[in-house]
Amino acid sequence: MAGTQRVGELLDWATGLLEQAGLAYGHGTANARDDAAAIVFHALRLRHDSAPRSYRGIVSDAGRRRVAALLRRRIDERIPSAYLTGVTWFAGHEFRVTSDVLVPRSPIAELCLNSFEPWIDATRVRNVLDIGTGSGCIAIAAAHALPAARVDATDVSPRALALARTNVRRHRLGRRVRVLRSDVYGALRGRRYDIIVSNPPYVPAAVVRRLPPEYHREPKLGLHASHNGLAIIARILAGARRHLEPRGILVVETGDTEHAVRRRWPSLPFTWLEFEHGGGGVFLLNAAEL
Ligand SMILES: C[S@@+](CC[C@H](N)C(=O)[O-])C[C@H]1O[C@@H](n2cnc3c(N)ncnc32)[C@H](O)[C@@H]1O
Numbered sequence: 001m002a003g004t005q006r007v008g009e010l011l012d013w014a015t016g017l018l019e020q021a022g023l024a025y026g027h028g029t030a031n032a033r034d035d036a037a038a039i040v041f042h043a044l045r046l047r048h049d050s051a052p053r054s055y056r057g058i059v060s061d062a063g064r065r066r067v068a069a070l071l072r073r074r075i076d077e078r079i080p081s082a083y084l085t086g087v088t089w090f091a092g093h094e095f096r097v098t099s100d101v102l103v104p105r106s107p108i109a110e111l112c113l114n115s116f117e118p119w120i121d122a123t124r125v126r127n128v129l130d131i132g133t134g135s136g137c138i139a140i141a142a143a144h145a146l147p148a149a150r151v152d153a154t155d156v157s158p159r160a161l162a163l164a165r166t167n168v169r170r171h172r173l174g175r176r177v178r179v180l181r182s183d184v185y186g187a188l189r190g191r192r193y194d195i196i197v198s199n200p201p202y203v204p205a206a207v208v209r210r211l212p213p214e215y216h217r218e219p220k221l222g223l224h225a226s227h228n229g230l231a232i233i234a235r236i237l238a239g240a241r242r243h244l245e246p247r248g249i250l251v252v253e254t255g256d257t258e259h260a261v262r263r264r265w266p267s268l269p270f271t272w273l274e275f276e277h278g279g280g281g282v283f284l285l286n287a288a289e290l
Helices: 008-018 030-042 062-075 079-084 106-113 139-147 157-172 205-210 211-217 232-243 255-264
Strands: 089-090 092-095 128-131 150-155 177-181 193-198 244-253 284-288
Touching: 008 030, 008 062, 008 128, 030 062, 030 079, 030 157, 030 255, 062 079, 079 089, 092 139, 092 157, 106 139, 106 244, 139 157, 139 177, 139 193, 150 157, 157 177, 193 232, 232 244, 232 255
Parallel strands: 128 150, 128 193, 150 177, 193 244
Antiparallel strands: 089 092, 244 284
């Protein structure tokens, strides 16, 4: 790094360093360049919307040291960059993240951006439930996209719930997003929703064991589900009819567990959604199909 002076040069150097380190991406950034940018901009306290103008800025010695320290941790400890910077983006919104929650990355972001259309008439959505809210990203993005809706954001992890509350406060959505502890539908007796959405834990134990070290920095409760990854999905499906409005929809991310889901419920008429910006393994069912 000796002699590096400008932000752009520091960014190129950091990218090269990450590329050589053989890291895993997919925690809010897709490659070494994006990861390096997240770290460099955070450490130098630059705004992402100032790039590429800021590339010509001169880096102070202190700034360079901060960048180097974060890169070291990223490489040596395999900590996802979002945990190092404490922030990430989801559906165009900024969220606080800590290692108490999964780093937001669900393709459900795209559905939120589209107000869940064309799958539901967004103007008539009044109540949304997000099961396993983690940082609160899906619940909050849905609330932004559906300004007439109230959203229940649930989780079993007290630490996740605390962070979700912080994000709800930061987004000034306290009046419409309720964060509550609930084991799947456990605390929601009698409540019905127009949209039930969930990115639940769905990774089988054997697969978790083989994941790159970055994933082992995330809470296991956010990734692993028993019964071949199907345990929580099965409970979401079992209770959906009782908690959906007659014209409501259920949207669930299942990732690579999609194949096991198809095998386990061969007669359910799942619609497997396609995404413009990548990702898959998300099914949709309407109340009548359940
Ligand atoms: C894959 S993470 C998703 C977090 C967030 N919705 C996102 O998309 O980034 C799954 C979340 O489900 C929560 N969870 C695990 N078991 C649960 C259960 N039985 N009931 C409710 N939430 C649960 C975990 O604590 C975790 O926050």
